[in-house]
Amino acid sequence: MNPEIEPFVRWGLPHLIVVLITLLATGGIILLGAKGSTAIRNNFCRVMAIALILMFAVEFIWRHTGGVKTPWQENLPLHFCSVMIIVSAIALRYSKRWACAVVYFGVLTASVQGLITPALADGYPSFAFIIFFLSHSMLFLSAVTVIYVQRWRARRKDILRSLLLMDAYLLFIIPVNMWLGTNYGFTQESPIPGCLLDYLGDAPWYYLWLQLPALGLFYLMYLPLRNKT
Numbered sequence: 001m002n003p004e005i006e007p008f009v010r011w012g013l014p015h016l017i018v019v020l021i022t023l024l025a026t027g028g029i030i031l032l033g034a035k036g037s038t039a040i041r042n043n044f045c046r047v048m049a050i051a052l053i054l055m056f057a058v059e060f061i062w063r064h065t066g067g068v069k070t071p072w073q074e075n076l077p078l079h080f081c082s083v084m085i086i087v088s089a090i091a092l093r094y095s096k097r098w099a100c101a102v103v104y105f106g107v108l109t110a111s112v113q114g115l116i117t118p119a120l121a122d123g124y125p126s127f128a129f130i131i132f133f134l135s136h137s138m139l140f141l142s143a144v145t146v147i148y149v150q151r152w153r154a155r156r157k158d159i160l161r162s163l164l165l166m167d168a169y170l171l172f173i174i175p176v177n178m179w180l181g182t183n184y185g186f187t188q189e190s191p192i193p194g195c196l197l198d199y200l201g202d203a204p205w206y207y208l209w210l211q212l213p214a215l216g217l218f219y220l221m222y223l224p225l226r227n228k229t
Helices: 013-035 038-063 078-093 097-109 127-148 156-180 196-200 211-225
Strands: none
Touching: 013 038, 013 127, 038 078, 078 097, 078 127, 078 156, 078 196, 097 127, 097 196, 097 211, 156 211
């Protein structure tokens, strides 16, 4: 943590303001999806995709030009949310079904936790605070865009496919963490004390116990968006 910056306080005023702005933006995207023409909606998706890639690049450059003081191994774009930024850009730009499904199920169950229980040391106005919440808010808004602007609808097979793709990330990142001594995807330890993962046993086994609850949750999420055609 930067000693010149106030520490981050969960549900402090800056955190609440970020959540409020995200919710207001959510309302705007829902309105755009309902009232916007096809051309406007398509252009909005393209702009969102470009913004995601630019944000990804800015964070990568910042981390590797002295923005943070941690070892290089800990500054690779290998966290689940970093991967989801790329997947979200693919979903918004190319409307790939697999990408839209992973954004819907993955962001709204996993990445959104970053908005609710941030694993963050520095508070506002640090760049770490800004880039953390900008990326997590953009991820959430990407999922909203997929639903309301792209008007993507789920198929039953998207449930299992999304879970398997998320599991593939875990199976890839566990040996990477063991090799680099890192904690991408929080497979070595939970992000913050007292979070949900702490109640499911030791790392990385808590992800194993999450499989059936995740399937059940994904099924419930599938119901309001299921493709009825």
